[in-house]
Amino acid sequence: MSSNKSFSTETANRYALALFELANENSELEIVEKNIQDLLQIYNSSSDLKNFIKNPTQSQFNQLKVIQELSSKMNLSKVVNNFLSILVTKRRIFFLNNIFQNFLILVSKKRGELKASLVSSKNLSDDELQNLNKELSQTIGTSIKFDYKVDESLIGGLQMQIGSLMVDTSIKNKLRKYEQIMLEV
Numbered sequence: 001m002s003s004n005k006s007f008s009t010e011t012a013n014r015y016a017l018a019l020f021e022l023a024n025e026n027s028e029l030e031i032v033e034k035n036i037q038d039l040l041q042i043y044n045s046s047s048d049l050k051n052f053i054k055n056p057t058q059s060q061f062n063q064l065k066v067i068q069e070l071s072s073k074m075n076l077s078k079v080v081n082n083f084l085s086i087l088v089t090k091r092r093i094f095f096l097n098n099i100f101q102n103f104l105i106l107v108s109k110k111r112g113e114l115k116a117s118l119v120s121s122k123n124l125s126d127d128e129l130q131n132l133n134k135e136l137s138q139t140i141g142t143s144i145k146f147d148y149k150v151d152e153s154l155i156g157g158l159q160m161q162i163g164s165l166m167v168d169t170s171i172k173n174k175l176r177k178y179e180q181i182m183l184e185v
Helices: 007-025 029-045 047-054 060-074 078-089 093-111 126-140 171-184
Strands: 114-120 144-150 158-162 165-168
Touching (some): 007 093, 029 078, 029 093, 047 060, 047 093, 126 144
Antiparallel strands (some): 114 158
C-alpha cells in the first residue's frame, strides 16, 4: 500500500515525534505542551512572526536571535528552546506550525484523548460544553478534547466531527438537503 504523504508532512511528523520523545524522556511533557500551546497562540495571532518564520531569505543568525529573544521573554523550557534552535539550524523552522500541531496530537494520544471539532450556531456556556463533553466521553469510552468554534451561519444546531464520524444537526444543513430534494423533483 503506497503512502501519499508529502516530504513536508513526513518531516513535520519526524520532528514532532523527536520533540515528543525528548520531552517524555526528560519528564517535561506537560511543560513542553504548555510552551507549545503558548507559542502556537502567538504564532497564529502574529502575521509578522508568521511571515518572519516562513521567509526563506531570513538569515539563520536573525532567526536564532529572534527565537532566543522569544524564548527568554516567554520563559520557555530548555527542551523547547534547544528544539527551536535546531529547527533554525537545520532550516526546518518553516515547518513550525505543522510540527507543533503533530506534537499536540501525540500528547493527546498518550493521554488517551480523542480530538473532536465542535461548531455551534451560538456561543455555548462552559457548563454546556462540559456536559456535552462528559456525555460523549461516557458514550465513546474515552476522554474527548474539543476544538470549539461558533459559526452563526449555521442558523441553529451544531456540527461535530470525532475522527471520521461527522454529525451535522444544523438548520443550514437541513435547508441544503431540502433544496437538493426540491431540485431533484
